[in-house]
Amino acid sequence: AQSVAQPEDQVNVAEGNPLTVKCTYSVSGNPYLFWYVQYPNRGLQFLLKYITGDNLVKGSYGFEAEFNKSQTSFHLKKPSALVSDSALYFCAVRDKGTGFQKLVFGTGTRLLVSP
Amino acid sequence: NAGVTQTPKFQVLKTGQSMTLQCAQDMNHEYMSWYRQDPGMGLRLIHYSVGAGITDQGEVPNGYNVSRSTTEDFPLRLLSAAPSQTSVYFCASSYFPDRATGELFFGEGSRLTVL
Numbered sequence: 001a002q003s004v005a006q007p008e009d010q011v012n013v014a015e016g017n018p019l020t021v022k023c024t025y026s027v028s029g030n031p032y033l034f035w036y037v038q039y040p041n042r043g044l045q046f047l048l049k050y051i052t053g054d055n056l057v058k059g060s061y062g063f064e065a066e067f068n069k070s071q072t073s074f075h076l077k078k079p080s081a082l083v084s085d086s087a088l089y090f091c092a093v094r095d096k097g098t099g100f101q102k103l104v105f106g107t108g109t110r111l112l113v114s115p
Numbered sequence: 116n117a118g119v120t121q122t123p124k125f126q127v128l129k130t131g132q133s134m135t136l137q138c139a140q141d142m143n144h145e146y147m148s149w150y151r152q153d154p155g156m157g158l159r160l161i162h163y164s165v166g167a168g169i170t171d172q173g174e175v176p177n178g179y180n181v182s183r184s185t186t187e188d189f190p191l192r193l194l195s196a197a198p199s200q201t202s203v204y205f206c207a208s209s210y211f212p213d214r215a216t217g218e219l220f221f222g223e224g225s226r227l228t229v230l
Contacts, residue, residue: 034218043119043205043221044158051216090157099165100146100209100219101173105157 002027004093006106013081014114021076021109023091030096033074035065038088038108047089050074061085081113117141121206121222128196128229136191136225138206144220146209147189151175151202152224158205164189196229203227 003026013019025031032051036044048059055067065076076089091106122137140147148163160173164183178200180192189208193200203226207219 032216036219036221041224043223044207044219045221046218049216049218100148101160101163101171103160103219105159107155107157 002093002095002102002104004091004104004106006089006091006109008109009107010110010112012112012114015083016080019078019081019085019111019113021089021091021111023074023076023106024072025074025091025093026072027093027095031074032094032096033065033067034092034103035059035063035074035076036090036092036105038090040087044090047076081111083113083115086111086113119206119208119220119222121204121225123225124223125226126228128193128227130196130198130229132196133192133194134196134227135193136204136206136227138189138191138222139187140189140206140208140220141187142208142210142220143186144208144210145186147183148173148207148219149179149181149189149191150205150207152205153202161191161204193227196227198229201227201229 005024034049035047038044048057050057050067058064088108090108094103119140145166149161150158159175162181164170170181203224206222209217209219
């Protein structure tokens with residue numbers, strides 16, 4: 001069975017500092033990995049995904065994520081945080097070859113960027 | 116483009132009442148789904164559809180019904196509301212039902228409170 005863990009309920013960072021939001025996963029085969037962001041009172045928005053190829057994936061709003069197969073991790077990163085990055089971030093995973101209905105979401109990590 | 120539109124945004128029900136949450140998308144997506152979001156639990160799949168006339172159960176289907184008479188619409192029905200159904204509900208859609216690498220497109224959510 002697929003699973004994903006986001007070990008931190010909240011991450012605090014000062015504006016201008018680098019940020020990392022952690023995600024580890026478990027699948028039986030090869031993973032499709034996704035990051036979504038949820039701003040207050042809004043739906044989830046797609047940030048980036050890893051399907052195959054380069055382990056460093058670049059996405060929207062300057063975010064990137066690094067796929068590490070040996071550590072089964074897909075941490076979200078940004079070199080310089082903005083106050084506007086404050087939101088709830090979800091990691092999601094599904095096995096390659098499975099449908100959308102097999103997508104499993106983490107419990108979310110709240111990012112708080114202070115001025 | 117309107118994307119994925121959910122109505123109503125807020126609803127308060129009494130235990131035992133019924134209601135329908137509406138979801139419409141104008142992107143000609145084959146796949147549509149309903150999730151519920153509860154604190155500390157991430158998103159859980161209620162029901163999904165891979166095309167008009169085809170629906171199936173997700174992780175937490177009890178107490179909910181769906182139908183898919185058109186490609187655009189995917190309503191979620193609560194037949195007899197219970198306090199345990201107090202949650203935020205999200206509709207999501209995407210291209211290509213199976214084995215695809217695409218991401219989900221989410222509506223802005225419907226906050227339901229059952230008293």
